[in-house]
Amino acid sequence: MFSSRIRRVARGAMAVATVATLSTALVGIAHAAEKINIATLAFVSSAPLFIAKEKGYFADEGLDAELTFFRAAQPVSVAIASGDADFGVTAFTGGFFNLAAKGALKVIGAQLHEEPGYDGSAILVSNKAYDAGLTKVEQLAGHSFALSQVGSSFHYMIGNVAEKAGFDLASMELKPLQAVPNMIGALKTGQVDSMIIVPHIAKPLANAGAAHIIGWVNDYVPYQVGGLFTSSRNVEERRDVVAHFVAAYQKGVADYRAALLATDGNGKLVKSDTTDEILKIVHKYVYAEDPEEKAFPKIRNGAMFITQDAKLDVNDVKKQVKWYQDRGYVSKDANPDDFIDTSFIPPLEAK
């Protein structure tokens, strides 16, 4: 009885396989559903990808998109450089630029952007330091600062804040702690005086009285936090696939902006008709283990600004590369013009 069932299953599978082969062959003549592999993190920063997937924007563009989840940002760019994945979004770091300089990656669009008026990374100080009088960004000179690694985006942000706020970065004691949980732990226990962190971590920390927010990065600099990128090979050999992907991504970005970045006349964030729908979609991937009433505020806290049509702030990226190069974190031969491709999405116009 058991074996007959296996045989029946096998026969069924064969039938399906035959149909599948036939249909692929048929569709192939008209429009092949191109398989693409997207490397993502379970963060709100990947939300446009989740939206495009769930709302069928990839399918509409004739793409069979598969999402692969990574636990850290670094492997995302490595996976794409090595050809294991086709598309990804990640924050810009010295490491990313070095990898891009080796010619395997092309940045084709934007991820998050620090924009005045919207939530962005906060400058936090420990209770101990705050009580000792460190209440203004301008006073950060001479204090310790937690970051994941030298040459990370945290490093860049504090460097820019220092420049704008008029204190010397060299006077700060940088404490590389590898991972965000370590940074949080060190700040909570007062072992470091300060750090910069994304809003959905910063706000709960401040609300719980575990640290104080003394400023926001976007008060000092507009800043292209991260980008959408693919392999150089895809750009050269599968241009149409990239174009279709970009179109779907832009639709995801449009939904994201409409649902999570809507403001009233005073520039205050408000709920729109699509907010709940989009939150539900993102919740499938981000904070999935939390109930909606807990997850939704966290997602909203983490929903940073994304430019319209995911336009990349090319000038800012060039500025970043130069900053890292000046400090020896990025090799001199890294040329942004070589690894930024604006042929799919035009660059952001300077304001």
Place this chain on the structure above:
Amino acid sequence: MSLDHLDPVKSMNEPVRFRAVGFNPRSNPLAAWGSFVVLIILWQIGCSTGFISELAMPSPVAVSKSLWQLIVSGELWVHLAASGQRLAVGWVLGTVAGLVVGFLVGMFSWARSPGVALVSALFPIPKIALLPLFIIWFGIGEPSKFATIGFGVFFPTVINTFGGVDNVARNLIRMGQSFDMSTWSIVRKIILPGALPTILSGFRISSSIAIILLVAAEMIGAQYGIGALILSAGSLYQTDQLIAGVVVLSVFGLAISWLLGRLDKWLLSWR
């Protein structure tokens, strides 16, 4: 043909064949160095021809350049000094504690079973997993780095020391007792020197562990140090600098091994 020599012997009329061939590998220092040279040449050829992509592995020339850069800029010495101090303090703390506990476990029944049980349970824990706790206990300054290395060194030292104490010939201890030597004299003059060969060979293991743990120790809040250099090079994809750091660690390991060899020769000349 292959089984010919297993045929029964009927009669003999020939010189006796020499049979003890092989199974006697000899060392050849020239071949040891030669293998390094050949490997590096092949590696460089692979990189120059593009067979090994720049992404996968930097070329020996690139590694040498970045090593040279570290040396002339003086950065290397800053890193080495920071790491050397952490290794020395961490290793000495772990070793002293390990020797004391190892002797207690090796000599006293009350320490034996609890000691062996605790060490067996705690030794396999990857110390890196405890890093967040170390930050809370010891902070993000030097103490947590000393602790990471010290804990890593402690457990193998305990195991090795009580193994060494166990291996001291019982008859020598009985001899000491038969001459009414004091317990302290027996420990100092019989057990300690008797366990010394095992303890010294344990030093080779614990010093390697200390170097391995250096990278873990310098994950937390280290601006300087070979481990910190390797970590930041890794996150910046400066693979040439990463390999340069690894080379420095490896040379560091060789130097320590050489020093321990000298120590062996000096302390164990009676062997």
Place this chain on the structure above:
Amino acid sequence: MRLEISGVSHRYDQVEALRDINLTIEPGEIVALIGPSGCGKSTLLSIIGGLLKPSEGQITASGPVPDGCLNPLTYVFQDFALLPWRTVAGNISLVLEDHKLSKAERAARIDEVLEQTGLTDFRNAFPKQLSGGMKQRVGIARALAVRPAVLLMDEPLSALDAQTRILLLDEFAALFARTGMTAVYVTHNLNEAVRLAHRVVALRRRPGTIKEIHTIDVPIDQRQEGDPLIVAHETSLWELIRDEAIAADKELENVA
């Protein structure tokens, strides 16, 4: 010094090694303990010197000890028990270091026993450089350095080759004759026993009890290798323990 062994019994877990041993060793007397393996002779020697606590009974030592005696009951071991990391002089020094001796006194004692055992030229050698016979001479020198009242010798020649054994046997005989030392000498070699002992105590196995005590009346320094009288003693001792030896030979190694 007189040693009185009274009612000594000893058990290792299930095995009864010794049962109710009573024996008195008079001052200046050499007593050999013989018997097949497993008769408890080494156990008895350990008990006499206080290295093993008997299950029952006790040992009483009484009488005067030599001048400058540091360790009245002193062992000479079968495996020499020398520290390989100390020189010949260092091994002797070891057993003096815990005592209140001035540096000069200690050095004098070391020189003296090295002289007595013919080791003066080897004082800075390490044990691994020495032959077995030389190693046991160091063991003897070390024992003499503490000026013992009684020498407890546990098969001191068993680890040596036949020629060396003959040489050392003569030296022991000369030593005992010269010093009039009290000694308990454990051996399985009857020839050694009849050359060195005033009384030979034959033990029986399972449990170890005294089978017979054999007295040899010839002064030790007059005994010669091949002397018919001595050979006769050896033969009669062999008759005494032969059956026991055969039984011991056929037995599987006891786990205890």
